[in-house]
Amino acid sequence: MIPTTQPIPEKLSRLPELAYNLWWSWTPEARTLFKQLDYPLWRSTKHNPVQILQQITPDRLVRRAADASFLRQYRKVMVKFDKEMQDNDGWFNTTYPAKKEKTIAYFSFEFGLHSSLPIYSGGLGILSGDHAKEASDLQLPFVGVGFMYPQGYFRQRIPSHGWQEAVYQQLDMDKAPILPAADANGEPLNISVQMGDHKVYARVWQVRVGRISLYLLDTDVEENSPWDRELSARLYSGDRETRIRQEILLGVGGVRVLRALGINPAVWHMNEGHSAFLTLELIREKVAAGMAYDDALAQVKFHAAFTTHTPVPAGHDTFNFQMVENYFNGFWDEMGISREQFLSLGAHQEAWGTAFNMTVLAMHTAEYINGVSALHAKVSREMWQGIWPDTAVDNIPIIPITNGIHVPGWVASENDALFKKYLGKQWRKQHDQEAIWGKLDDISDKKLWKRHVILKNKLLSFLRERTRRRWVARQLDPTQAMTNGMLIDPDALTIGFARRFATYKRATLIFRDFERIKRILLDTHRPVQLIFAGKSHPADDPGKSLIQQVYNWAKENQLGGRVAFIEDYDIQMARYLTQGVDVWLNTPRLPREASGTSGMKATLNGIPNLSILDGWWAEGYNGANGWAIGGKQFDDEREQDEYDANSLYQLIEDEIVPLYYTRDSDGIPRGWAKIMREAIRTNVPAFSMKRMVKEYTTKIYIPAMGGDRV
Numbered sequence: 001m002i003p004t005t006q007p008i009p010e011k012l013s014r015l016p017e018l019a020y021n022l023w024w025s026w027t028p029e030a031r032t033l034f035k036q037l038d039y040p041l042w043r044s045t046k047h048n049p050v051q052i053l054q055q056i057t058p059d060r061l062v063r064r065a066a067d068a069s070f071l072r073q074y075r076k077v078m079v080k081f082d083k084e085m086q087d088n089d090g091w092f093n094t095t096y097p098a099k100k101e102k103t104i105a106y107f108s109f110e111f112g113l114h115s116s117l118p119i120y121s122g123g124l125g126i127l128s129g130d131h132a133k134e135a136s137d138l139q140l141p142f143v144g145v146g147f148m149y150p151q152g153y154f155r156q157r158i159p160s161h162g163w164q165e166a167v168y169q170q171l172d173m174d175k176a177p178i179l180p181a182a183d184a185n186g187e188p189l190n191i192s193v194q195m196g197d198h199k200v201y202a203r204v205w206q207v208r209v210g211r212i213s214l215y216l217l218d219t220d221v222e223e224n225s226p227w228d229r230e231l232s233a234r235l236y237s238g239d240r241e242t243r244i245r246q247e248i249l250l251g252v253g254g255v256r257v258l259r260a261l262g263i264n265p266a267v268w269h270m271n272e273g274h275s276a277f278l279t280l281e282l283i284r285e286k287v288a289a290g291m292a293y294d295d296a297l298a299q300v301k302f303h304a305a306f307t308t309h310t311p312v313p314a315g316h317d318t319f320n321f322q323m324v325e326n327y328f329n330g331f332w333d334e335m336g337i338s339r340e341q342f343l344s345l346g347a348h349q350e351a352w353g354t355a356f357n358m359t360v361l362a363m364h365t366a367e368y369i370n371g372v373s374a375l376h377a378k379v380s381r382e383m384w385q386g387i388w389p390d391t392a393v394d395n396i397p398i399i400p401i402t403n404g405i406h407v408p409g410w411v412a413s414e415n416d417a418l419f420k421k422y423l424g425k426q427w428r429k430q431h432d433q434e435a436i437w438g439k440l441d442d443i444s445d446k447k448l449w450k451r452h453v454i455l456k457n458k459l460l461s462f463l464r465e466r467t468r469r470r471w472v473a474r475q476l477d478p479t480q481a482m483t484n485g486m487l488i489d490p491d492a493l494t495i496g497f498a499r500r501f502a503t504y505k506r507a508t509l510i511f512r513d514f515e516r517i518k519r520i521l522l523d524t525h526r527p528v529q530l531i532f533a534g535k536s537h538p539a540d541d542p543g544k545s546l547i548q549q550v551y552n553w554a555k556e557n558q559l560g561g562r563v564a565f566i567e568d569y570d571i572q573m574a575r576y577l578t579q580g581v582d583v584w585l586n587t588p589r590l591p592r593e594a595s596g597t598s599g600m601k602a603t604l605n606g607i608p609n610l611s612i613l614d615g616w617w618a619e620g621y622n623g624a625n626g627w628a629i630g631g632k633q634f635d636d637e638r639e640q641d642e643y644d645a646n647s648l649y650q651l652i653e654d655e656i657v658p659l660y661y662t663r664d665s666d667g668i669p670r671g672w673a674k675i676m677r678e679a680i681r682t683n684v685p686a687f688s689m690k691r692m693v694k695e696y697t698t699k700i701y702i703p704a705m706g707g708d709r710v
């Protein structure tokens with residue numbers, strides 16, 4: 001049942017259904033519909049149709065229902081919606097008709113779907129959200145399992161001293177596009193999990209993402225003690241104890257959610273090791289049904305897939321044995337194994353001693369393992385060689401499947417219209433096919449450039465409006481208003497850098513030689529400006545220190561207002577930034593950027609990358625579609641930074657600035673437009689979520705269902 005706070009006119013009766021299916025968010029016609037329903041509300045709710053329907057005046061609704069052109073638009077959207085929700089002529093159904101009754105279960109700690117549902121922190125969550133959206137577009141039999149965090153990840157505030165502050169806000173569940181999930185009998189779905197000496201209960205929320213559903217666990221229920229009610233309140237904020245409890249809830253509880261729904265997946269995909277306890281629950285189920293442990297493990301393994309996401313050791317969850325024992329004492333009996341056998345499933349030598357490592361557990365219990373780029377898979381094979389002591393490193397079964405982005409969700413509507421016109425109406429369905437992108441040649445430099453200028457201005461007005469609102473709300477002092485981008489110049493070459501502030505991403509590399517960057521930024525005729533955004537994990541002081549350094553450069557009068565730090569990076573800001581800057585910068589310490597995806601979003605909108613050849617860019621760069629920083633490897637980090645910074649400055653001074661500012665008589669930078677076009681043509685099909693989900697399907701999902709391994 002869809003709750004509404006007010007009656008919806010009969011003629012528009014399906015608006016709530018549409019508002020509660022995030023399909024609207026990547027469908028331009030549906031976005032336009034909600035925008036036209038009430039534009040001021042569209043803006044003030046940050047594009048949240050659930051809230052628009054709650055706040056719109058009855059009078060306005062009645063007038064909309066009497067507006068013939070609005071009704072036409074509404075009917076058109078609903079026809080499209082029904083077609084896309086019900087037709088079975090999509091890729092999966094036509095390619096694997098014999099497999100359509102199977103289910104792929106996808107477990108992730110976070111899902112980044114829309115700003116109205118803040119249950120993600122960064123790249124991992126965005127990837128999960130995009131994976132779910134594309135699973136719908138390709139018609140995969142797919143279901144997601146995760147958490148509903150009422151306080152989500154934190155909102156970032158940067159006071160004028162520059163030290164990031166974390167603000168947690170309680171999400172009003174009524175205003176989010178979530179509904180209570182019902183079990184097979186139509187009753188509200190609840191599950192419980194044994195957690196040490198007592199049971200923890202959870203209710204379950206359902207999110208509709210096109211054709212598929214996500215089920216989100218929430219422990220804020222009366223049956224739980226206050227401590228347990230808080231268990232799923234926040235993403236990544238607790239200590240180790242909270243973390244293991246969250247992971248038990250996701251892994252063990254998540255399996256129980258699917259069972260209660262009557263869903264019996266043929267594939268269990270663990271996105272990161274957080275959910276790896278699920279394989280233990282699956283083994284326990286089989287042993288309880290009478291199977292021997294070895295057979296149970298073999299069967300579970302056959303159907304399990306694991307994606308690892310980082311080559312940084314601290315990015316892999318570990319728990320000390322004592323903690324694992326406290327929670328799993330007795331569980332191993334139910335699995336038919338000893339304590340030692342149980343602990344050895346996750347045992348790994350860490351810097352501080354032997355511990356239980358979730359990546360190791362996942363690798364021991366999943367047949368299908370992959371890294372998220374070619375380079376990352378290679379580094380992972382070396383990193384986890386110890387798990388396969390008898391296998392040569394090149395034969396270790398960690399395959400690469402490079403990440404991608406959900407193209408319909410990240411494309412600017414202006415570009416969507418352009419691609420539709422030049423590549424054909426079907427471009428959204430065929431965007432992973434290289435051939436269609438040849439037609440980009442028909443788009444003139446002038447068109448490409450003019451459209452970019454429009455998007456750049458949209459970004460700048462977004463920043464101004466945001467700052468203005470905060471100013472009015474007395475959240476900013478004058479200095480903060482400056483640092484948040486008030487001095488940004490629409491005509492200056494603009495370099496964007498927005499991502500998590502972790503030290504390996506080296507956000508301050510570009511400031512390494514102050515006099516040199518100052519010269520670059522302040523050039524009278526050919527100025528350059530830098531826009532930064534990004535959060536640091538609340539416990540990561542070195543990361544926060546980088547934010548503070550960048551923030552201080554943004555305050556520095558000597559840099560002439562050419563540096564901005566926009567606080568509180570989120571999915572909406574990511575959209576504006578990856579559509580509106582001129583160049584997308586990334587400076588990770590090789591090879592720690594497993595993939596990176598923000599640069600892919602930029603190329604989709606014609607913004608070339610300027611990046612270290614790490615992660616996806618090592619595959620994406622072709623010499624003519626952007627720029628590669630560095631190229632030489634040093635053992636010493638200072639030497640490396642020195643070399644990479646120098647390379648970065650040289651590229652900006654010798655190539656990027658001249659190319660950007662060389663205009664023809666119409667004011668069009670011809671050379672620049674060529675790079676923009678090449679970036680779109682080569683990067684979009686290769687780094688699309690469509691290509692990625694198809695690859696997961698053929699290489700992992702189909703074989704794990706018992707089909708042929710491709």
Ligand SMILES: *Cc1c(COP(=O)(O)O)cnc(C)c1O
Pocket residue numbers: 121122123124126498499500569570571574575595596597598599601
């Ligand atoms: C895309 C995205 C990310 C991931 O960016 P990386 O390039 O992988 O660091 C993080 N946060 C948000 C909000 C995003 O949209």
